[in-house]
Amino acid sequence: MPPSATYGPVQVFLGAQNGKFPDGNQVIVRGSDTCLAFDTPLVARQLLEQLRQVDGIVLGHVHEDHTVALGDLLHVPVQVHAADLPSVQSWQGLEQHYGYGADVIEQLRPLFSQTFGFTPRPDATAYHDGQLWELGGGVRVRAHHLPGHTSGHCALVEESSGVAFIGDIDLSSFGPYYGDASSDMLQFARSLQRVRDIEARVWVTSHHKGVVTDRAQFLEALERFGAQIEVRHQRLLDTLAQGPRSMAQLVAGGLLYPPDLGMPQIPCIEQCAISQHLDFLQGQGLVACAEETGLWYKC
Template sequence: MDRLELGPVTVYFGVQRGKFPDGNQVVVRGTEAKAAFDTPLCANRLQRELAGADLVILGHVHEDHTCGLHLLPAAPVYAPAPDAEALRSVEAMRDHYGYGEAAWDFTRERMLGLFRFQARPETLAYRDGQTWELGGVRVRAIHMPGHTRGHSVLLVEPLGIAFIGDIDLSGFGPYYGDACSDLAEFKRTLARIEHLPARVWITSHHKGVIQDRETFLGLLRAFRARIAQRDEAILSALGGGGRTPAELSTRRFLYREGYEAPFVADVERISLEQHLRLLTAEGRAVERDGRYRRAETA
């Protein structure tokens, strides 16, 4: 498998640079302990490399990051506190997504099948600032929520290697389409992340490893801009006459037209509700009797 060694950190690239449904596997080998960051699909082809891992640290809980946990039944698994419960049972996972029945049925089947999800009732919760000493290297969790409530960056110190997970800098843009997502938090995270003391950034999907700051900042700018573009698309769909969220539900603001999957309607709905809430709070949209219209501009 294609890999990149960065001293004690190895990145194993999933299919197509970890394009969803795959992801990139990070392993950190200290002199005292070996840690795996997440376990994407490709973990199942890395049994030798993962064997003997002393711990698994998940940057956040989503089904495509849990695929190799079954290979490490004895290793302690850490998840950010706001996400930890989701890993403890399939039922808690359901609340984590907050989808309607059809979308959840599809997601659960894929989670238990393709993604080989096995609940870990003994999951350990970590908080912002928690560190793990691996011998010569330390991992620090930095809470960067929005994608999920707990989403965290795992910073390998003193090397400045940041595993930024599903702040994946993809062309799709930020994903905040689940019950556990928060667009307002995501916007704050995207404003903070450039100040991380990092010189290498590793994403779970698509981009893989970025080793120069200019490239990182350019990708980050484009990624953040997707939120503003969605705002504009929603405002223009509202028009001056006003629309209810239900009337807007036939429109696509995230996924391209023609892309069909059982979760699309739920993800569009959850995302749209958050945009409308923020646009209203910012005075760019006005709500009356459940109808939203674009605010008059001076």
């Protein structure tokens, strides 16, 4: 049985290394009438007995590492924010969610299906910002739409205990991830402000940080996490200060990841993230793109 901690009606099961990717942390909330699970990361495979008893699975967002046990729990209803719904309902939806291109998806399919057991759930249904689940005995869960990581990314908050499951606002040293078609850097930055306003006493991340029970520590970790966006802006500016670069050169140099990671999706992720940074910096009048050459340069 994985290590766990209990906060009133909320039980948190920690995946390997505090849920470090590819694992994640599993949350189960028990009311007097109804029991809900948040996500099903790899660690869920060790908890199938308990998960078979839950009344519903509420996904904080859709990525392959959050949907691992859905194929083992076909009798359990699944809900996800409307914006992420198509990505859990079909392979095609998942592929559009990532937006990597057919050749890359072809290479990733075995990883998604074997390592993460991705099983489409066409029966999944949508929830929306502010949705409330009353589980009985005063136990209630509310969804807070915090897009950016994916367009449907939500925090799920059990209000009687003040436990906020904040998903992939994971407070990691890597910083915010917004490298897929359904991601948005600027929305992520706004969500980092809005998550501060959620009333909570315990913050549970999907990965890395695990559980934080001190608000000052949470805010400090959130600040550090969000600051990576600015670090990446600066990294791009420093690169362009050395001379104009094409998008292909910037992608090859890597912004989020070291250039030689060797995973097939990395160039797509880098291009997606770099484009968002360049758009922002262009809006600030700090960089521009030469029409004739297509090269980006520092203003």
